[in-house]
Amino acid sequence: MRIIVLAKQVPETTEVTVDPETGTLRREGVPAIVNPFDTYAIEEGVRIKERLGGEVTVVSMGPPQAEAVLREAISVGADKGVLVTDRAFAGSDTWATSCVLAAACRTLGFDIIIAGKQAIDGDTAQVGPGVAMHLGIPQVTYVRRIDQIDGEHAVVERLLEDGYEVVETPIPALFTVVKEVNEPRLPSLRGKMAARKAEIRRLTADDIGVDSKRVGLEGSPTRVMKVFSPPKRSGGEKWEGLEPSEAAQKLVCTLRDSQVI
Amino acid sequence: MARLVILGDKCIGCGQCIDVCPFGVLKMGDDNIPEVPEDCRFCNVCVEACPVDAIVIEGAEEQPEKDLGAYRGVWVFGEQRHHKIQPVVRELIGKGRELADKRDTYLGVVVLGHNIEEEVKGLAHYGVDKVFYADDKALEDYRAEPYSRICSRLVREYKPEIVLAGATTTGRSFLSRVAVDVYAGLTADCTGLDISEEGLLLQTRPAFGGNIMATIITPNHRPQMSTVRHKVMKEAERGEEKPIEIIRVEIGEEDVVSRTTIIEFVEEIEETVNLTEADIIVSGGRGLGDPENFSYIRDLAKALGGAVGSSRAAVDAGWIPYSHQVGQTGKTVQPKLYVACGISGAVQHLVGMGSSKTIVAINKDPAAPIFDVADIGIVGDLFQVIPAVIRELETRK
Ligand SMILES: Cc1cc2nc3c(=O)[nH]c(=O)nc-3n(C[C@H](O)[C@H](O)[C@H](O)COP(=O)(O)OP(=O)(O)OC[C@H]3O[C@@H](n4cnc5c(N)ncnc54)[C@H](O)[C@@H]3O)c2cc1C
Ligand SMILES: Nc1ncnc2c1ncn2[C@@H]1O[C@H](COP(=O)(O)O)[C@@H](O)[C@H]1O
Numbered sequence: 001m002r003i004i005v006l007a008k009q010v011p012e013t014t015e016v017t018v019d020p021e022t023g024t025l026r027r028e029g030v031p032a033i034v035n036p037f038d039t040y041a042i043e044e045g046v047r048i049k050e051r052l053g054g055e056v057t058v059v060s061m062g063p064p065q066a067e068a069v070l071r072e073a074i075s076v077g078a079d080k081g082v083l084v085t086d087r088a089f090a091g092s093d094t095w096a097t098s099c100v101l102a103a104a105c106r107t108l109g110f111d112i113i114i115a116g117k118q119a120i121d122g123d124t125a126q127v128g129p130g131v132a133m134h135l136g137i138p139q140v141t142y143v144r145r146i147d148q149i150d151g152e153h154a155v156v157e158r159l160l161e162d163g164y165e166v167v168e169t170p171i172p173a174l175f176t177v178v179k180e181v182n183e184p185r186l187p188s189l190r191g192k193m194a195a196r197k198a199e200i201r202r203l204t205a206d207d208i209g210v211d212s213k214r215v216g217l218e219g220s221p222t223r224v225m226k227v228f229s230p231p232k233r234s235g236g237e238k239w240e241g242l243e244p245s246e247a248a249q250k251l252v253c254t255l256r257d258s259q260v261i
Numbered sequence: 262m263a264r265l266v267i268l269g270d271k272c273i274g275c276g277q278c279i280d281v282c283p284f285g286v287l288k289m290g291d292d293n294i295p296e297v298p299e300d301c302r303f304c305n306v307c308v309e310a311c312p313v314d315a316i317v318i319e320g321a322e323e324q325p326e327k328d329l330g331a332y333r334g335v336w337v338f339g340e341q342r343h344h345k346i347q348p349v350v351r352e353l354i355g356k357g358r359e360l361a362d363k364r365d366t367y368l369g370v371v372v373l374g375h376n377i378e379e380e381v382k383g384l385a386h387y388g389v390d391k392v393f394y395a396d397d398k399a400l401e402d403y404r405a406e407p408y409s410r411i412c413s414r415l416v417r418e419y420k421p422e423i424v425l426a427g428a429t430t431t432g433r434s435f436l437s438r439v440a441v442d443v444y445a446g447l448t449a450d451c452t453g454l455d456i457s458e459e460g461l462l463l464q465t466r467p468a469f470g471g472n473i474m475a476t477i478i479t480p481n482h483r484p485q486m487s488t489v490r491h492k493v494m495k496e497a498e499r500g501e502e503k504p505i506e507i508i509r510v511e512i513g514e515e516d517v518v519s520r521t522t523i524i525e526f527v528e529e530i531e532e533t534v535n536l537t538e539a540d541i542i543v544s545g546g547r548g549l550g551d552p553e554n555f556s557y558i559r560d561l562a563k564a565l566g567g568a569v570g571s572s573r574a575a576v577d578a579g580w581i582p583y584s585h586q587v588g589q590t591g592k593t594v595q596p597k598l599y600v601a602c603g604i605s606g607a608v609q610h611l612v613g614m615g616s617s618k619t620i621v622a623i624n625k626d627p628a629a630p631i632f633d634v635a636d637i638g639i640v641g642d643l644f645q646v647i648p649a650v651i652r653e654l655e656t657r658k
Pocket of ligand 2: 007035038041060061114116117118119123125127128
């Protein structure tokens with residue numbers, strides 16, 4: 001089984017804070033991490049390989065430093081890392097990103113592709129389905145369990161708002177996974193060694209044969225017009241030392257008065 | 262290739278661009294002119310901040326490939342599940358009506374489903390002008406391929422200017438395919454929508470865990486498409502029935518081909534309300550100490566008519582299924598009232614519920630960070646406070 005996992009390097013967004021005075025983002029020292037949802041995608045890829053044999057190739061599109069994501073993936077069992085990197089990709093929105101990743105997958109060859117549900121920087125959940133569409137393959141999003149999988153087809157559970165559905169799909173297919181799908185392992189010593197030594201293959205726009213008009217800022221239908229800080233939320237009242245019944249009465253009154261309930 | 266260009270003859274070396282760069286990639290060069298960064302994200306912040314207009318983004322002024330003026334009408338995806346048009350659709354109709362009026366055009370709703378004539382006709386009460394109704398057994402349940410194929414076809418045929426869908430599992434999954442197919446821009450999980458004089462949809466959404474807000478536009482492509490967060494836009498209210506035009510979409514066999522098949526659907530909601538649709542959410546965390554104690558949360562949720570949420574700690578401990586998790590690796594919710602019980606308020610939790618309208622926290626640790634965002638914070642033991650609140654709610658109905 002040729003398994004491709006799509007993984008993105010993101011800033012640890014919870015450590016990105018807004019400077020109250022200037023209203024700008026404070027990013028000093030904010031670590032770059034593997035997008036949390038993608039850690040589940042990597043683990044799932046490795047588990048499928050362990051069951052069926054084959055190879056897990058992790059693909060990331062980004063600047064040279066995104067290589068760290070690939071090494072981290074290798075440390076937990078992925079076989080290869082491929083960095084898709086080119087100045088021409090700068091400014092890509094989800095349309096252009098999925099175009100690039102799809103072209104990279106086509107170049108590498110695959111049976112299945114696994115992506116995370118969404119990336120925590122953009123939170124769009126659009127790249128996975130976008131890649132599937134560009135490739136013309138079926139997709140199953142929000143996968144919380146892969147029940148059966150072989151070279152021909154897979155049966156998976158897809159998490160919805162009010163339950164889950166059991167979906168069967170032929171292979172090749174693309175899956176996006178949620179946290180519930182597994183518990184990622186920690187890197188082994190051997191994994192860490194392999195990660196250090198691994199050769200990370202790089203692919204450019206020419207290597208994957210994308211039309212330069214379809215990638216980067218130029219190929220992106222959307223544009224960021226402006227970026228601003230949200231109004232900061234501050235705590236309101238804090239009631240200490242009240243008897244539970246007193247607190248309860250006050251709470252219900254306040255909520256009713258302000259028509260919250 | 263797009264480039265950020267700093268015009269050396271205009272730049273005064275004030276460094277404001279460096280200060281405002283949200284990604285920290287601008288650096289001052291030796292000649293006191295900022296260096297052009299390699300990994301610029303083209304977010305436009307420095308361009309706006311430069312006091313002397315010395316920064317421009319080049320190489321992105323491509324000509325529209327389409328005749329933008331040919332696109333008219335505001336569309337809402339009328340998501341149905343189990344033969345019911347979903348509540349989020351009324352929120353989209355409310356917003357869609359406003360946008361359509363501003364653009365002096367019609368408001369259309371696209372419904373894909375089976376045997377839901379009554380639901381479709383009911384839209385006449387909400388200020389909708391047209392419904393595009395595709396009725397076929399194969400459209401009863403959402404499947405990515407038929408849904409996106411039909412929607413793309415309709416977009417090509419009728420050329421709407423704007424397409425809105427709820428940021429639900431369905432909306433996000435198939436609209437991404439449509440956007441790729443018709444080469445349109447798609448902005449996810451919008452919390453604000455407005456329209457400029459020239460007809461540009463101004464799509465505002467949180468990013469970076471809600472630390473920044475971004476306004477996104479689609480200058481040269483149509484339609485302009487967004488998925489919209491639940492509970493943010495005001496619902497259209499039911500009013501007088503007005504005539505609507507129902508356009509029946511012909512469905513052929515090739516339209517509904519799907520390589521994926523749904524074997525079964527298993528309903529899995531504890532209470533009757535689902536988390537993302539709920540106006541009120543009561544969440545429990547590690548402070549409950551025990552899976553059985555989730556009954557406190559359920560009881561309070563029931564008394565308030567809300568849904569049950571949880572922190573990741575409670576999910577990881579196996580006390581409640583993942584589908585209830587709120588936060589960075591769970592769901593993002595924005596109810597009118599969020600009650601956090603025994604939850605410390607770790608940033609990863611806060612990013613999932615921090616924009617709720619009213620937040621109430623019950624926690625025995627006065628230093629818990631949840632109190633920094635709570636409108637009402639009760640420092641106390643949840644095992645005593647929750648039953649007291651339930652009693653209070655019941656005695657004063
Ligand atoms: C990549 C990543 C993603 C994450 N994603 C999420 C996410 O999506 N959602 C999420 O919630 N977390 C997430 N987390 C975890 C997060 O960092 C916290 O660990 C988690 O939110 C803590 O849950 P808690 O508040 O229930 O538990 P704790 O932090 O242990 O807090 C329990 C609270 O209960 C209070 N308490 C105890 N007993 C009582 C009582 N009798 N009465 C009243 N109060 C009481 C305590 O004072 C304490 O404040 C993520 C972490 C990482 C690293
Ligand atoms: N630049 C990228 N490189 C590799 N994978 C990506 C990239 N961007 C997005 N993805 C994949 O697509 C998923 C959804 O991302 P998004 O649509 O940005 O929320 C992520 O979890 C990744 O699996």
